[in-house]
Amino acid sequence: MARRSGSGSSGRSTGRGATGKATPGAAPGDFGAGGASASASASAKSRKRSGIPRWARWCTVLGAILMVASGGLLVTSEALLARYEGAVTTEDLFGDGAKVEAKSDIKGPLNILLVGIDPRDATTLPLADSIMIMHIPAGLDRGYLFSLPRDTLVDIPAFPKSGYNGGREKLNAAMSHGARVPGGGTPDRAKGFELLSLTVSQFTGIKRFDAGAIVNFAGFKKIVDAMGGVTMYVDEDEVLSEHLQPNGKARPRRQCGGCAHPYYGPQAVYKKGTHKLKGWQALDYVRQRYTVEGGDYGRQRHQQQFVKAMAQQVLSKNVMTDLPKLDKVLRAAGESLVFNGRGHSVAEFGFALKGMRQDSITMIKLKGGGVSENGKYAGEALDASAQGFFASIRADTADAYIAQHPEMINRDK
Numbered sequence: 001m002a003r004r005s006g007s008g009s010s011g012r013s014t015g016r017g018a019t020g021k022a023t024p025g026a027a028p029g030d031f032g033a034g035g036a037s038a039s040a041s042a043s044a045k046s047r048k049r050s051g052i053p054r055w056a057r058w059c060t061v062l063g064a065i066l067m068v069a070s071g072g073l074l075v076t077s078e079a080l081l082a083r084y085e086g087a088v089t090t091e092d093l094f095g096d097g098a099k100v101e102a103k104s105d106i107k108g109p110l111n112i113l114l115v116g117i118d119p120r121d122a123t124t125l126p127l128a129d130s131i132m133i134m135h136i137p138a139g140l141d142r143g144y145l146f147s148l149p150r151d152t153l154v155d156i157p158a159f160p161k162s163g164y165n166g167g168r169e170k171l172n173a174a175m176s177h178g179a180r181v182p183g184g185g186t187p188d189r190a191k192g193f194e195l196l197s198l199t200v201s202q203f204t205g206i207k208r209f210d211a212g213a214i215v216n217f218a219g220f221k222k223i224v225d226a227m228g229g230v231t232m233y234v235d236e237d238e239v240l241s242e243h244l245q246p247n248g249k250a251r252p253r254r255q256c257g258g259c260a261h262p263y264y265g266p267q268a269v270y271k272k273g274t275h276k277l278k279g280w281q282a283l284d285y286v287r288q289r290y291t292v293e294g295g296d297y298g299r300q301r302h303q304q305q306f307v308k309a310m311a312q313q314v315l316s317k318n319v320m321t322d323l324p325k326l327d328k329v330l331r332a333a334g335e336s337l338v339f340n341g342r343g344h345s346v347a348e349f350g351f352a353l354k355g356m357r358q359d360s361i362t363m364i365k366l367k368g369g370g371v372s373e374n375g376k377y378a379g380e381a382l383d384a385s386a387q388g389f390f391a392s393i394r395a396d397t398a399d400a401y402i403a404q405h406p407e408m409i410n411r412d413k
Contacts, residue, residue: 088333091190093212093340094197095161102343106210106352108138109396113197113212115175116220117189125187128175128196130303133206134361135393141355144398145307146364146389147300153371153379154203159195162188170379174199189214189338204390211349214338221279223336224310226328227319229276232309235301240291241268241284248280261290282306296380297368304363304410311361362402363410364389 092098116130128150135144150172158166164177178195179187197209224230242263245251251263270285277285286306292298319325339346366389368382389408392401402408 088346089338090340090345091338093190093193093214093338094209094342095191095194096340096342100343102341102348106140106344106348108136108140109393110134110136110140110210111206111208111393112136113200113209115193115196115212115214117175117214117216119189119216122186125176125179126189126192128172128192131171131196131200132303132307133200133204135398136353137399138396139355140353142360142362143356144362144364144393144402145304146366147303148200148203148366149296149300149368149380149382151296151380152203152368153381154199156195156199157202159191159198161191162195164195171196171199171203205394206390207394211339211341211344213340215336220336221283222332223329224277224279224282226332227310227313227325229278230282230306230309230313231274231276232282232306233274234270234272234285235305236292236298237272238291239270239285239288241270242288242290244268244280244284248278248284297365301363301365301410304365308361308363312359364402364408365410366408 092100112134114132114134115128116132117126118129119126131148131150133146133148135146136142137144148171150170152171153168154171154174155168156164156166156174156177158164159178162178162180163182164180174196175189175192176187177192179189179192181188193212193214197212201207201209241251242261243251245266246268248268251265251267253262254264256262268281268284270281286299286302288302289296289299292302294301313319314329319329337346341349366382366386368380368386371378371381385405385408389398389401389405392398
C-alpha cells in the first residue's frame, strides 16, 4: 500500500471523484436539474424530562454539538440549553437499550462523538459526512475538538444487527452499513451511529463515548439563522462554492455519469476576512473542499473554526440575554438534534459543563495524507502523531501533550 506524503490531501469520498480547484464552466449541452436535498427524519421521537433547576437551564450549555452536511459538514455548537424539557430527540445511539438509567453523576473526563449527516430521503442509507470528537478533561471546563477524515481507511467490525460481515473501507461507510435493515425497510440511523461508534472506538482506542449526537444539514441552517447569522473569519484568499450560486440557489447540474464536478455557472465566493454569514452561506463555506488548500483537511479546519465561532456567539450576551432569540435557537436545535447521553439528558450535560466559556474549546488538527492500493486511491491515513494524541486522550493527559505539541492547535487565523 503506497502513501502520498503531506499534511493535506484530496479527501475523496465514497462515490465522489477526484479533487482539484473547480472552476465555473460553460453550460453543457446535456444537463439535468440542481441537486437540492430534502431532509427526512426516519425515526420516531422519544422524550426525556429532567429535574434540572430552571436557573441552571439558563446559565449552562452543553459542550459542542451541532454540525453537518452533504459535502461533509458537521456542525456543532455549544448551545443546547434545556430551554424546554424534552426539546431534543433522543434515540438509542449506542445500543444500550431504550431505557438506560444513569449510573452516576456526570464526571470527567468525557468524550462526545458528533456526527453530521445529510439525509437525501427516508430510504437512502446515511453516510457519516462529518465526524468530530469533543474530549473534555476531568475539570469539565475546557475541551479539545478534532475531526476524523471521513475517507480514513479503517477496519469496520462485523455488525450482526444489520447483517454486515465487516471489512476494510472508508470510515464514513460504517454508518451506512450499520443502518441497513436486513430484508429491506427504512434505514435505521441509530444503528448506523452505533456501528460508526464501534469503528471509531476501535480506530482511536477510546473505549467508550459518554454521549453522542447526530445533526442534520437543514437543522444547522436553521440554528444559524435563529441567531441572526454567525461571524467568522475566512482564512483563504478566495473560496469558490461548488454547489451554490451567489444568490444561494443551487447551481445547475449536468448529467455526466457521476463525474467529479457536475455543476456549472456562477459560484458563490467567500473572500479572506471577517464576515457575518447567513445560514446558507456558513453551511456552504464549510462544505467546500475542492477550492480550499489541503482539500478535506482544509475543510475540517474550516468546520472547526465554525464550531468555535458558533460556540462563542451562543455563549455571548447577545444570545444568552436575548430570551426571544435564545428561544428560537433552542427550538431550532431541538428540531435538528438526535442525542444520547447514556442515561443523562442534554440539560444534565449542560449543567455539568457550566464551567465552559467562550474560549474553552481548543481545535486540534490531525495530519495525514492519501494512501493508494494497487496504484489507485484507497483513502486517507493519519500520521503517527495522531496516535500519540489519541493515547493522551485515553490517559487524560491531553493538556500536557498539546503543550508539548503546539503545532497541533488549529488557529483561527
